[in-house]
Structure formats: C-alpha cells, structure tokens
Amino acid sequence: MPERTPSQTVGPYLHIGLTQGAYGAPEIFGPVVAAPGMPGTHVRIEGRVLDGEGAAVPDALIELWQADHEGRYAHPADGRPLASNSFRGFGRCPTDKDGVFRFDTVKPGQVPGPNGTMQAPHINVGVFARGMVKRAFTRIYFPGEPGNASDPILALVPSERRATLIAKADPARPGLLRFDIRLQGADETVFFDA
C-alpha cells in the first residue's frame, strides 16, 4: 500500500499559489462563501491570527468549510438536496499585514453528530501559515446558540477552553462576528485531531 505524502509549510509566498486571482488567474474561490442573494442569515466573520507573543501573523491563510443554512453540505457524502445549487460551502482568505481575515457567509444549520446527536451550527476552519508545517483544524461556533450546550464536539473540550471556539458578537456592528485564532499561549485556540 502507498504511504502518505507528508505535509510541508505553505511558506511565505503562499499567495502565488493559493490566491491565484491576485496573480492574473481566474479566481475560483475567495472570502465570499455566500453571496448576498443566498438564503439564510448573513454574517461577516472577522478575526486575527496571532502568534505565541500576541503578534499578528500576516502570512497565514484561513479556509472555511460549512453546511448551508439548512445544515446541508455540498458534497455527495451528505446526499440531501441543497436549497441553492450555487452554494459550495468553501471559502479562503489570506491574512493582511495586521493578521486580519474576513469572510462573508451565512450561518449554517444544525448537522447530524455521532450516535444520533445533533451538532450545533459550526464552521470547520483550516489554518495555514509560514512557520506552520501542517494545517491546524479548529471550528467556529455561534454565540447565544442554545445547541452549544449539547454539542457532542464541544462536550469533548475542557470547559475552560470552550470559549476559544465561540465567535463573539459586537453590539456596535450588527451582523459581525469576531473570531480570533491564537496559535499559542494561555488562551490558545482549541485545535482538533480527527
């Protein structure tokens, strides 16, 4: 049997290959996961990637993977029909000089979890950067969501670390959720192994 090809860092020049629209190729994905006409509750998710000293990481890349507003994935392993054929569930955004990324999307619906449970609305997140030799995997959960208390994945996270996975609403900016990613330190974001 063939064996896995190992992971390597994206390096500092990741933009050439992973944001090819900036280098003259047609853009096939970007930070807009759901265009304005898409059904569902639209949200902007904005955050910063920070290193172990709290400094901005300006050469990171964030990828999102999520279900649509009814909790359906645009993938054959889901199989249920989507509300909109144009929803593909994927987004990608490099960080800027201040370590900031921004996505426009819709809040996903609940999706099934293990053993007949339901998962609270969440978005899978991949984090890449210069200085990261492989992708780190985390999740964005939504604030004030009643399903969070019974979510089977959050239940696996020590309670004192769960807050790192829940986006924060900003009362001054309706429709905006903040989600910072701390690669290291006392309030390091929870990363998963699946």
Next chain:
Amino acid sequence: MRDVYSRAGNAADPPFLSPDYKSTVLRSPRKPLITIPQTISEITGPIYGHSDVKPEEADLTAQHAGEPLGERIIVTGRVLDERGAPVPDTLIEIWQCNAAGRYIHHVDQHPAPLDPNFTGAGRVVTDADGRYQYVTIKPGAYPWRNHHNAWRPAHIHLSLFGPSFLTRLVTQMYFPGDPLFHQDPIFNSVPDPKARERMVCRFDLEATRPEWALGYRFDIVLRGRDATPMDTDHA
C-alpha cells in the same frame, strides 16, 4: 462512531514544533489537540474540478508573451489514497520560484532576476485515474534567513483537496539528489527519513519528451479510508 479516514498515516507529518525551522517556535500550537470523531462536517469537503480550471493552466511556461528562461520540465504522476485507490477529479494548485530562485511575490527580496515570462502559478485537475501532468521550468535554489548560510533545496509547492475536509494536503515536491537536503529544516521537519523520500520526485525517461523536456514522476498519497470495512458495521 467509527472512523471513515485512517489516522495512522498522519504520523508521516512533521510535528507543529520543529524548532530547527525557527518560525515554528511561536506559531506551533502547544496544547494537546482534542481528538474528535469524524462527523459529516469532516468526511465532506470542498469539491473543485474540471469545470473550475482551464486546461492551459497546467502549463506554467505559456502564460506570457515569451517563454520563461530555465530548464523546461514535465511533472506527471498520480494522486492516490493510502489504499492505493486513485483520487479522481481533484484540484492541484501549484506555485514555485523561477529558474534563478526568485518568486514573483513582493516579499521576496533575493537579489536574483525576476523573469517577465514566468509567474510561477498553475492549476491542474486529476483525471478519472488520478493522473495529472503539468509543464513548468525547474525552480532554482534560494537563500533564506533561518540560520547562517541557509538555502532551500529546489522545490515546487503543491496544494490538494481530495474528497473530504480530512484529505486536504499542502506539501512540497523536491528533486532527486539535491545537495541541500541535509541543511534544510523544512525538508527535515518530517521525522522519518523514508517519509522524506516520498516528497522527492524521480527522473522518468518515459515521461521525458524527446528534444523538448525532461520528465519527472511524482505520486502524491492522501489520507485514505480506514482499512476496517465499513459494510460489516451492521454485524
């Protein structure tokens, strides 16, 4: 809940903290990863394929008015999973420096010339048998500031999706016999020497096109389905 994708092969990956590669020191998660079951959110993933990419994106030497300088090469191979099954219709994103060891990226200040005929970005989608091929020029080595007199071996960056969120892979393809391997902390961040060799392509006379370009073969192996048959679950 039983795993759909094998976890054992992940041991091939480098540890987040690979201190000889100095940038990992402040950018490596240090708290234990939380092991979770593979739910529908993980066994699904983005699907981008032939309808998203034009065939000419697989030729990095044909994006400008003239031909880039350097040694033209053909890179071909298959994308497979750990059980040897082909991974069809999956997107590969490609990026690299030019023959002089310079990236078009504004951050790259290496005093080597840019090539007006070379961007160094491409895309290709595997066919029904997991095969892919692209044409480019052989990238040069270049210095970086990780340690005194540090040089990156020639490499091409590759990004792949595979069929799920869990099969995502970003790696680098190296060239056989590169004298810079021993001093490169990125190549050596992979702990197992045999696993490192799986990042090195091989020269292939069959893939070589007479009087035109050398051919290199590089198979890429993504996470595969767990060896335990799923269809015995009901037993």
